Amino acid sequence: MNQIEVRPIRDDEIPALCEAEGDKSDDNIKYYERYLTWQKEGECTFLIALLDGEIAGYVFVLYQDRWGAMADARQPGLADLNVFPWNRRRGVGNALLEKAESIAAQHGDTLHLDVHVTANAGQAHRLYFRRGYLPDGRGVYHKYQPYHAALGAVDPEDLTLLLIKKLK
Numbered sequence: 001m002n003q004i005e006v007r008p009i010r011d012d013e014i015p016a017l018c019e020a021e022g023d024k025s026d027d028n029i030k031y032y033e034r035y036l037t038w039q040k041e042g043e044c045t046f047l048i049a050l051l052d053g054e055i056a057g058y059v060f061v062l063y064q065d066r067w068g069a070m071a072d073a074r075q076p077g078l079a080d081l082n083v084f085p086w087n088r089r090r091g092v093g094n095a096l097l098e099k100a101e102s103i104a105a106q107h108g109d110t111l112h113l114d115v116h117v118t119a120n121a122g123q124a125h126r127l128y129f130r131r132g133y134l135p136d137g138r139g140v141y142h143k144y145q146p147y148h149a150a151l152g153a154v155d156p157e158d159l160t161l162l163l164i165k166k167l168k
Contacts, residue, residue: 002052004090006049006098007048008048014029014032014036020054020084032046038062044061044062044063045060045103046060047060047061047096047099049095051092057083057084059080060078061076061103062078063107064076070112070164073112076103076107076110076112077112078113081097081113081124088123097127097131110166112136113128113162114141114160114161116157117140117156117161133165135161135164136163141160141162142159147159
């Protein structure tokens with residue numbers, strides 16, 4: 001049986017997270033350090049998941065998300081739920097979401113996230129739908145704005161679907 005622990009990251013764990021992810025670049029380190037700073041300032045919780053003691057994934061719980069299609073809603077949002085491919089389908093994503101939703105419920109009535117619409121996010125779609133996340137009803141977004149065909153061809157990686165879950 002897999003032992004999963006989900007908790008806030010500690011300062012000294014950023015190098016281990018980068019190592020686990022396979023990206024020890026300065027840009028990646030700075031990216032994680034930014035969220036760690038926000039955690040210290042009380043703006044978010046930076047959660048990591050440990051599977052049998054090894055870092056298996058992470059997610060950021062933003063108490064009042066400032067980006068994306070829900071930036072003005074003053075509700076919690078999730079950013080970058082990432083379970084490393086070799087740890088998927090082992091309960092890590094569910095464990096991260098369980099903890100993230102519990103934290104978000106202390107800060108708002110709903111929780112939202114933007115998920116890519118490309119095929120490589122298919123497993124994430126299934127996980128979110130099983131956990132009660134629903135599309136906002138405005139269709140696909142391009143760079144956090146509703147996408148209209150009149151925009152023409154766009155990079156598929158810039159297309160997302162806004163999902164919302166009622167917490168209370």
